[in-house]
Amino acid sequence: EVQLLESGGGLVQPGGSLRLSCAASGFTFTSHAMNWVRQAPGKGLEWVASIDESGDRRDHADSVKGRFTISRDNSKNTLYLQMNSLTVEDTALYYCARGTTIDTTSGVDYWGQGTLVTVSS
Amino acid sequence: QSVLTQPPSVSGTPGQRVTISCSGSSYNIGINYVYWYQQLPGTAPQLLIYRNNQRPSGVPDRFSGSRSGTSASLAISGLRSEDEADYYCAAWDDSLSGRLFGGGTKLTVL
DSSP states (O other): OEEEEEEEEEETTTTTOOEEEEEEEEEEEGGSSEEEEETTTOOOOEEEEEEOOSSSSSETTTTTTEEEEEEEEEETTEEEEOOOOGGGOOOOEEEEESSSSSSSSSEEEEEEEOOOEEEOO | OOOOOSSSSEEEOOTTEEEEEEEEEEETTTSOOEEEEEEOSSSOOEEBBBBTTOOOTSSTTTTTEETTTTTTEEEEEEOOOGGOOEEEEEEEEETEEEEEEBBOOEEEEE
């Protein structure tokens, strides 16, 4: 059974940093691209970043480019999102999602339950 | 503002057939696969349709997807109360080098 377990969310002040983690199990981690998708309270889904199976290709949304960095540790079957210079607009539930193939352009199939990031003073 | 355009809401009565549209461009839907997700209240999204019209195992055949040119549609037949949810389309956009989601459509079963 595919499982994606996010952690690392919490309350942070504007300008602060957080690192999210996503522990993957139940599938061959190195056979899939991985993604972060967020959902602000009461709003729709917004893609944040994608990384291919090896970590060589990373794509970030313009809204987070230069502030957020996606990465993965294939030896630990874990996906990360380093978030710096956080603003109140980054407040959202952050989902980890598996890509259908190794390519970042492929769609996503499985989703975690999300970890909540709240940016507030 | 989403580059993939969906109607904010649709509604139907039990047993009816409803469709949800998703309009894009030649950079996304026109050349890349479309995916559809169902998000029940308070839960994570779940894959409903992949590669334009394929259903994952476990998804009822009441759900179907199609693509024509730069638009896609999700059809739900034999509407049931448990279908009440938010539905999102998604596709990769080659010009943005990013994944786009539609704004979401809230389905109400009257």
